[in-house]
Structures are given as structure tokens and as C-alpha cells.
Amino acid sequence: MTTIKQVAVIGAGVMGAAIAAHIANSGTPVLLLDIVPEGAKNRNAVAEGAVAKMLKTDPAPFMSKRVTKLITCGNIEDDLDKIAKCDWVIEAVIERLDIKQDLYRKIDAVRAKGSVVSSNTSTIPLATLIDGMDESFAQDFIITHFFNPPRYMRLLELVGSGVTRDGVIDAVADFADRKLGKTCVTCHDEPGFIANRLGVYWIQAAMVEAMDRKLTVEEADSVIGRPFGIPKTGVFGLMDLVGLDLMPHVQSSMAGLLDKSDPFHAIYRESKLVSKLIADGYTGRKGKGGFYRLNREGGQKVKESVDLQTGEFAKSEKARLGSVRAAGKDPRKMMEASDKGGEYGRAVMGKTLAYAAFIAEAAANSIVDVDDAMKLGYAWKTGPFELIDAIGVDALISMLEEDGVEVPALLKKAAGKSFYKVKDGDLYYLGFDGEYAKVTRPDGVILLEDIKRKSERVAGNRAASLWDIGDGVACLEFHTKMNALDADVLGAIKTSIRTVKKQFKAMVIYNEASNFSAGANLGLALFAANIAAWPEIENLVETGQETYKALKYSPFPVVGAPSGLALGGGCEVLLHCDAVQAHGETYIGLVEPGVGLIPAWGGCKEMIRRWAENPKFVKGPMAPSAKAFEIISVATVAKSAMEAKENLFFRETDGITMNRNRLLADAKERALSMVDGYEAPEEFTYRLPGEAARVAFEMAVDGFHRLGKATDYDRVVAGELANVLAGGDTDVTEELSEDDILELEREGFMRLVRNEGTMARVEHMLLTGKPLRN
Template sequence: MANTINKVCVIGAGTMGAGIAAQVANAGVPVLLLDIVPKEGDNRNAIAEGAVAKMLKTQPAPFMSKRAAKLVETGNIEDHLDKVAECDWVVEAIIERLDIKQSLYEKLEAVRKPGTAVSSNTSTIPLAQLTDGRSDQFKQDFLITHFFNPPRYMRLIEIVAGPDSNADTVAMVSEFVDRKLGKSVVDAEDSPGFIANRVGTFWIQQAVNAAFEQGVTVEEADEIGGRPMGVPKTGIFGLIDLIGIDLMPHLMKSLTSTLPKDDPYQAIARSEPLIETMIEEGYTGRKGKGGFYRINREGGGKVKEAKNLQTGEYAPARGSRLVRGSAAKGDLGKLISQEGKVGEYAWAVLGPTLSYAAMIVPEATKTIVGVDDAMKLGYNWKFGPFEMIDNIGVATLVERLEADGLPVPEMLKVADGRPFYRVEGGKRQYLGTDGGYHDIVRPEGVLKLEDIKLSSEPLLANSSAALWDVGDGVVALEFTGKMNALDEQVMKLIKKAVPLVQKNYKALVVYNEGSNFSAGANLGLAMFALNIAAWSEVEKLVKGGQDAYKALKYAPFPVVSAPFGMALGGGCEICLNSDAIQAHAETYIGLVETGVGIIPGWGGCGEMLSRWINNPKYPKGPMPAVSKVFEIVSTATVAKSAAEAKEYGFLRHDDGVTMNRDRLLFDAKQRALAMVDGYAAPEKPEYRLPGPSGAAALQLAVDSFHKQGKATDHDVTVAGELARVLTGGDTDPTEITTEADLLKLEVEGFMRLCRNPKSQARVEHMLETGKPLRN
């Protein structure tokens, strides 16, 4: 048996198979993508080749970088199945028909190496049926690996091992999908629908049924069943539109045909005539002519409309504002007890769904943690079903279930009024099926700040940041403000942190566990200062940020930033000022200041220049690097992945990339520790920049875009200030421009733009709408 996976074969180049192949390539691992020979045309590899070509144009992009596509080798099952012998893992992602899958497995037996892992991406067919009639060796090497769509972005993978599956093979695949593909593995039992789709399908069906029965509108259902429950803002009907209304009958048919007749899902599985009509007429959701929502573009307009569930007609969407007080902020007890349709609908959705989720333990997965992780990772719920039950209260839920004559599952009886989760001795514990509490154990190489907080206090803290001891002489700087926005408080804490770390610790990691690393500077505070013309306060904030970031850069210890999600503006600049970056693969990083009418002010300009000037593959001389940085920053370019960030220079070539978000802090900490011995702070850079002649050349390019209508009047003004900074102001290539000179130019340009009413309008518009103003 192979100990590692060096090459993968994916059979089936549909949406899922192709997406899985792309994610393997994103991990830097060669992948063979096979499909059937098309019935028409001379190109026998057309289906697999077409899938790759389509993915290169798809948004959101399945590939993290176009370069990754080069690792995908395409072929067809008839001519190239023998190449399976080169692979250590074969993923089958073909049509959900048992006979076709079994036919493929028979062919695979003849060509694969013994010990090569074989898995199915099925979401419906039990493992025992898939391997029926296969050899003992095949059964040992077989498992189910159920990815979620789209494979690049959805973190959940449900892994099902059969009674004959080789434990080492399962461990090898689990390790690969965790570390290389960035997935969170949830071990599932060989039961219909596994975990997430079983609970998720029940939840959606119950929510749809209740909306029709109670006369709740589409918008009301999505408000009540959305954010107050910790469900993404799509809510119920918006989610169905997203995944495709026509998929729902297939899911229903699959589950009703495989679940026991006495399963509670059987009693609620039904279709509505209105939904059947919508599918027949092509109203299948976002991919069709519309769904429960649509955009009406008649007469050149753009009006969002919602479907009336009673009449079937569309009417302008007006939004719903029914949920009040703490219920709107996640207090589920208050939500289900609110009088009127809010409480009635919330209970009609939550009561049966939470009861059902409790019922499938241990049938679908051995622990409640498996159910909660599956729903949070697979459906993007903020809280898992058992966390929701704790929110309501176990006793309260049981009382309501009994009052309504709904089943009270064994797990709720085992709890006997106790919470499903608790913290004991600084450890988070879950309630097992045995009635005892057990520590939640993280996999090796996973370090979570949320765990550290259970048993320690911050070394330093204020309203916007905190400093934590994460062990082995390393501290973590955490942003804590809304959207992890950066303000004066963050800068003050950084200045206090440097001497503390220097005295007592070895290294510092910039890290947090929010939804995004940082959205940049706190624009709300900046706008307040602009409105009252507090120019000295604005300048103080800019200089304070520069001082703090440079204090980190030149600290006598290693500083490693660990970005993920959005790392924009000032969030990008703190990364640029770090000794190294350990980025999550899904990092969307960039200097976006020009979009709000300003320029980078915390050292981003100089740091980007240094990266491109020192890029050995880029032309030398005063202008090429300046032009490249100007192009990237003036257009507010954002890298859509860590791989792309290396192409733009936001990450250096040797900066690290972590595929699994849960492993980011551990990896960043190890990176920092590896730099401690012999560490010396970097030398201050010096530049030879083109000065006014270079600025004029850049301005000519901007003027050309302006004449073509690709740049607005104010774009020209902002670009002019950026060009002055990047070209060094009043200098020329014979003179040295220092880092301090560039920082001074940044402040001057930033302040001139802040005083400009058009820049102020851009900041205000961004705050109000979240979108850039093109003035």
C-alpha cells in the first residue's frame, strides 16, 4: 500500500468530479481526469478537456491559479484507464447509478495497483451496495469520500469506511484531504444520506412545508429561518434558489428510497404543485429564469421580486422585519417563543429538525460533534444542531416536543436536561452516547486560539486588539474589532507588544479566528474625523500606523502574519511589513485604498516596491517595478487566493501556504519558531526611483484610460498621488530615496486626498453601501 498520495485519478468530469480534480491540482498534486468518450466528434478526450476549459472561465474559480490547471492531465475511460496504475488514489464521481458504478469498479480491478485507494463521491448509495461482488482486496481499499459543492470552497468531507476497509488506507486518504485539500474530515456511518444532507434535506423540507401550511411568505421564511438561527443570509428559499429547485425532487427520491419506512423524513417528504410547475417552466433558481426570487429587468429596470406561495405570482420584494430584540441576534429560546407567526414558524422549523438531528446519533455518526461539524461545514450554519439545543435549553426543547407529540430521541433522554457541551478544566467537552462527557480532541497539528482562551487571559488587551501566549515562546496578536478593522487602539497595542515580546518571548504571530483577517482601516472613524475636519487626528492615525507597522518590521524577533479570508488595505500592509507570511490558501489580499479615494498609508507602497525591485525574474531599472506596483495598486487589485497573491507580489515566493484553515495558527507558529535562531531584523531599504519623469509617464497611461472611459475624473487625481509616491517625489535615479522618504510621501498624498470632497464621497459611499463609488 502507498504511504502517501503522489498522484490522483478522478473519474467523472461533471461539476463535482472536475471540481475535485481542480482542488487536487490546487494542492500541487498531479491529477488524471477521465470521462467517457463523447458520442460525436473526433476528440475522444473532449469531455474532460472541456471541463478544464470551462473551469478556467468559471467564477467563483475552481482553480486557485491558472497555473494549477497544468497539473490536470485529461483522458477518457476507454483509452486511458490503464494510467490508473500510476495513481495512489482513484476518486469515482460518475452518475448516481449503482449498475454503472459497479461496472466501472470491475474495470478498475483489472488495472489498479493493489493497495491503491478507491473511493466514491456518492451522496446516496450505501457502501455495502457499491462493493457488492468485488474482491476482498478491492473491499479493503474502498471507502466513500463525499465532497460538497463547490469542492474548492466547501470545507466538509464526509468519509465512510466499510467493515472491510483497511484502516491504513482510510487514514492515508483522510490525511491527504485534510492537509493537502484543506478539508475538515467528519467520519460518517454507512447510512442513507450520511450526515449533512440527511439533516439538511429534512430541514429544508420541513421549512418549505411549514411556509405553505402557515401562509408564511418567502421573505418572512428567509428572515425567520435565516440569520436569527445562524443560517446564511440566503435563508431557506434563497438557498433552494442557489442550489437549484430541480435538485430537490432528486434528493427527495434518493432519501425516500433508501431510508427506513418509519424514518420521520418519510412523513414530511412531499412536493408542492407550485414547485412542480416552476420546474416545468424553467424557474429552477439562479441558474434558470428565476426561482422563489428573480430579478425583473423589464423596461430596462432591475427589480428584485419574490414568489407568492399562494397565488404563484411574483411581486416586488419588500424585505421582512418581523424578528425583534434578542431573537434577531440568535436567542433561539426567544425566537421560538415570540408570539404570532415568527414563533410559530421558527418552532415548526427548529423543533422537528433538532429532534431529527438528535435521532441520527449514533446511526449516522458516532458523536454529536460529527453532526454539528457537518452542518457548520457543509451548510455554513453558524451553530450545529446540538449547539442550538443548548441555546434553547435541553429541558425546554424536550417539554415543547412532548407537548406537540413529537418524538423525543434517545440522545435527548441521555442528556436528561444537561447541556450537550460544557467547559471543564479549560477543555471543551461534549456529551457522549454513554451519558458521560468527553474532551474534544484536536487532530495533531491543529492549534486553535478559541481553545487557548478557555484556560488563559490575554497578556495585553484593549477594545480593538489582544495579545495571547500560544506556547513555546510565541505570542499571537489578535484583532478584535468589527470586521477586524484597524484603528488607533490596534496601533497602541502593537507598540506595547514589541517590548513585552522582546523581553519575555521569542516570536510574534499576527492571527485571529474571525470571518476575515482584516477588512482594513476603520473607515467609520476616519469618516467621523473627516466630517469634523480633524485633519491632525487623521494624520496622527496614518503616522501612528506607520510607526506601529515599522516597529513590528524592525523588532528584534521574527514576526509572521497568518492571513485568511479578506486581508485588505491595512490588513494587507501588516502582512507586507512582516518577516514572513503563512497564508491560508483562501486568502483574498490586496491594497484597495484607491477604491475609496485614498492611497496606502501604512507603508504598503514601499513594501510592494521592494518586492518587485528584488524579484529576480523581473526587469531591472527604475521604471519596471514602479510601473508594475502602480498597475496593481491603482486598480485596487485583489488576489483571489494565496497562489494568486504570489503572482502579484503580496506574498513572497517562499511564503508558506496552509490549505486547511484549522492548521493555520500551528503552521504560522512553527514558521516563526524556525526563524528564531540567528534572527536579525531586516536592513532598511534604499531605492533609486525615477522621480517626476516617471510620474509623468504613469500619468500618460492614466490619461489614456480616462479618454477611453475606463478611468473617472477622480481616478486620475488619486492615481496622480499614487504615482508621486511610487516614483519618489522630487528625486531622480541618481539619488537615494529612503524608506522614511517614501513614508513621508505617503502621508502627504494621503492627507491631500482626505481633504478632497470627492474622496470623502467615496469613503461615505463605501460605508453606506459596501460598494465603491465611481466618481
């Protein structure tokens, strides 16, 4: 099997450049080539310009600016021969067959024998791309369809042909899995492959039905959202996000490629409204807006939406459909509702789920692949066949028959059964042959959902559970809303420490929610403050400090395994672990100043210690505290695991796992590697600068205040933070213990929590999800 050590990307447009960026994120050298602009003095201007632009793009294509050094920019005229050193060449040029094939012939003349060549196309069939090409080229050629943005979308669709050489797909899949963090789904050479084939149908059906049934865009998005486990953007919000100008091209392309008997043709029609919006510059979020826009007239920001009948914009009004509220997260209840919301949901999702069954065998190897494609390519929480099971196979068949929609053969095969079932703790899926087959995981993948299906938890309460994941390792899972931390979570951590000490060798802290932890439960804090329950708040702070300290000094290794948000108290959990094995997409920070507080579960003391112990950092009593103040005072959030290392939220020795599905297995392996000869860390003695540092920190904040970059209340919060990080009333001649720093954290926290300015920030955050600048 080909080992991929160096990659070339030809085409530095939005997708090609972003693919190159993500390959660099993996630590792999990548060559980025594009055309030479006419009359250009800099012949590499296109590729270099793309890299420069990505450094300013948000969300960032790069996990760290440091990885840009792995990209070599060039041009097709001067540098094409350099691909001879590359194991994989990715073509991402304009969707024109003649241009692509001309490029392929040039690539074939200089590429290394056996190197893989792929196209990122989503509209041209593979058979067409290789038609007329040399047999040796065709054997090494596949389609690798990345989803935009490549760094964040976990789906990679792979398409081979009847002549693809053995090992080509496997080589790319292995690299994409382990290095790029992709879930690779092998598709058949069908129009749109899997995700876009079904996704484009779903969007078209939703748009047509909303217009015909005279729903508002808000009503449509509320129906095609939470009840079906689909992001709150729904359909119209999704079109704005993707770009309205892209949709007509994709839909017309699909209509041209699909056989006339395909159900897509029954719902396809060009939209005059969409054409008008595009013509007027309403191409979505990248333009002036789309189905939704922000009207900034008069210095205001008013969210507006377009009337699907008239094309006129008016103030956006929240949808208030009783059926949506009643359905909650129940798709069947939504589809059985008798109001216009229910009728719309049934019409759109009934047809969409039927279409999933219609295309599955032609497009995919299994229904599992179809579900994975929609979950990872379109962010559905549950795939179409999982949704059918939630609705009920027989119930859906009855709805389709009543509505005059043809019931696909695959759906008929499942009548009286379900598409998935659990037997002896193992998950099975219905095959195209009508028989059940076990769902298997790739080597090196452990999912907690599989373990939970086969076992009982070892310990726990309503907020967290301890699981046996084998080989003497336990896994502590938080499962509150947003994995917010409260007294019950702290209690579960304490119980887990006692249990692991007696029964296990090591512990991993991990969960499979979207976010590791959003921090302490602010709602409970606000409630306690409103009734002046100050002793209860202080007790919770002290309990958290004691719990995290016990975690840090437990007699066994503890490995934190975060993904998604790890904020505030969630960050502090990880700061007290022996090691961290983080998903690449971990967003971590001590954000307490944003809600008018300071870290008080040991975050301040741990950040001082990390900067003091960092061998690459300048020494001296002031420097570690100053660096911690710089990071914490502005509520810095690292936007990747790489950035987390740069801020010392993670150590240089901590690991990064690119594939979310491999995180638990990697964390378990890390924990086991630490068992032999394990010794808990020694307590740290602090020598902090005291008054001089505190004054210096406050003066820095005053300077930002004069420039308008810090608010009045920022100065109050920063003052308390400065006091802790300076060591209070101390100087460099005195030694402070960890408990001394914890006491300073606790006292500063309690002074702030009694302040009306802090309570205003907390309440505003809970109501709006945004910080208050008071």
C-alpha cells in the same frame, strides 16, 4: 498506510472536474478521464472542455491558472490503464448503479494493488455499490463525499464498510486534511450520511412550514438566518444557490431510502410550486432565478420574490418581523417569540434539532461530528447540538413536548445537563453512552479558542489581545467587527511589540474570525472627515506608519497568519511581517483606490521594495514602481494565497497552509524556525524615477479613461498614487529613505481625504458594500 502521490478522477462533470482542480491546487498530479463523445475528432474533448470551462468559472475552482499543468486529460477508452500509476481513484460519474459497477470492474482490472478507489456519491449506499464486487476491490473501496464547490467547502464525509482494509480511510483522511484542507468526518453507511441527512430535512421542514403558515420567502429567510447563526441566504436563498432542480431529486431519493418510521416522512411532500418554477426555467441562480429573481425589464434591475401561495412574482420587500429584531443572535428568544416569526422558527428549528438528536448515533461517531458536518457542509456558525445548548436542553424538550414532537432518546439523556461542558479549561461532549468525553484535536492542530479557554491574555484592549501559545511564542489577535483596524488596534500592536520583546521569542498575528482584517475602520474616517477633524485623521495615518515600521524592525521574528480577507490596512500589516504563513483561501489586496484613497500605512513603499528585490523581475528604476502602480491602481485582490505570491503580496518563501485548522500551528512552527540568529531586516534605500514615471502612469490612466474603463475620479486618485510611486519631485540620482516614501503616502492620502469625491466613495461603500464609480 498508503501514501497518496497521484490521483485519478473519472467523470469530468461539474463535481468531478472541480475535485480534480482542487487536487491540482494541492500540488498533486491528477488524471482526469471521461467518455469519448460520439463522432468526436478530439477523443479527450470532454475532460479538456471541463478544464477550459473551469478557467472561466467564478468562483474559480483553481487557486492559480498555473496548477492546470498538473491535470492530464484523457478518456476512459484509451487511457484507463494509466490509473495503474495512481494511488487513489475517484469515481464521479452519473448516479446509476449499473454504470458505476461496470466502471468499477474496468478499474479493478488495471489499478495498482492496494490503491484506494472511492465514489463521490451522496445517494447510493456503500453496501449497494460493492455488492457483487470482488473482495479485494471491496476492501480498498470507500465513499468520499465532497461538497460543492470542492475548493471552498471544507467538509469531506468518509464512509467505509465492514470489509474496508485498515489504513484506507486513514490514508485518504490524512491527504484530504493536509493537502486539500478538509475536515474529514467519518460517517456510517446511512442515507444522506450526516450533513445531507439533516440538511435536507431542515430545508424540507422550512419550506413546508413557510407555505403552511403563509410566510413570505423574505420573512422565512430572516427567521431562519441570523437568530440561529445560519447564513443570511436562509433556506429559500440557499435553495436558489444550490439549484431548485436538484432539491426534488435529493428529497425523493431520501424518501425512498429512509425507513418508513423515519420522521422525514411526516414532513415530506412534493411541492407543486417548486415543480412549476423548475418547468418555467426558474432553477435558481444558475437559471432565470428561483424563489428570488432579478427582473431586468425596462433596463432596470429589480429584485423580486415569488409568492408561496400564488406562485406569482412581485417586488421583494424586506421582512420586518419584530421578533427577528428583538431576538438578534439569540435562538431561544426567537423560538419563544409569540408572533408568526417566532412560531415559524420554533416549528422549523425545533423539529430540525430533534431530528439531529434522532439520527446522530445511527449516522455519526459523535455529536461533535454532527456539529462539524453542519458547520462545514451548510455553513452554520454553530452546530445543531451547540444550538441546543444555546437554547437550553430542558427548554427545547419542553417546547417539543408542547408542540407534540417526539423527544428523541439522546435528547432525553441530556435532560438537566448540556451537550458540551468545560472542565479545567478543557471542552467535553456528551457521548451516546451518556458519559462525557474530552474533545480532542488531531496532531498538528492548535486552535486559539482552546488556548483562550484555558488561559488569561497577556496584554490587550477592547480591539486586540495578546496570547501565550507556548514555546516562547505570542499570538496577537484582532477582534473588532470584521477585524477593522483603528487606533486601539494600533495601540495593541505597539503594546505587543514591547511585551514580546521582554517575555517571548517571536510573535504570530492570527485570529479565528472569518476574515483576517477588512482594513481600516472607514466609519471612523468618515465621521472624522465630516467634522473636519483633519489633524486627528493625519495623526492616525502617522501612527499607523510608525506602528507598522516598528513591527517590521522589531528585534524578534513576526509571522502573519491570515485567512479570508486581508484588505487595505490588513494587507499592509502582512507586508510588514518577516514572513507569512497563509491559509490557501486568503484574499488579499491594497484596495484603497476603490474608496478614493491610496495605501498610507507603508503599502506603497513595501510593494516597490518587493518588486525591486524580486530576482525574477526586470531591473531598472521604472519597473518596480510601474508594477506596483499596475497592481494598486485597480485595487487588485488576489483570490488565493497562490495568486498573492504572483502579485508579491506574499513572498515566494512564504508558506501556504491548506487546512484552516492547522494554520496557527504552522505559523508558530515558522516563527520558531526563525528565532536562532534572527536579525531584523535592513532599511531599504529607494531610487525612484520621478517626474517621467509619474507622467507615464497618468497617461496610462488617461488612456483607460478615454476607453471608458476609468472614471473621472479614478484619474484623481491615480494621480496621487502615481506621485508616491514615482517618488515625488525626485529622480534616479537621488536616494530616498523609507520615511521619505511614507511622507509622500501621508501627504497624498490627506489631499484625497479632503476631497468630496473620496468621501462620496467611502459613504457609498459603507452603505452598499460596493465601490462607487464616480
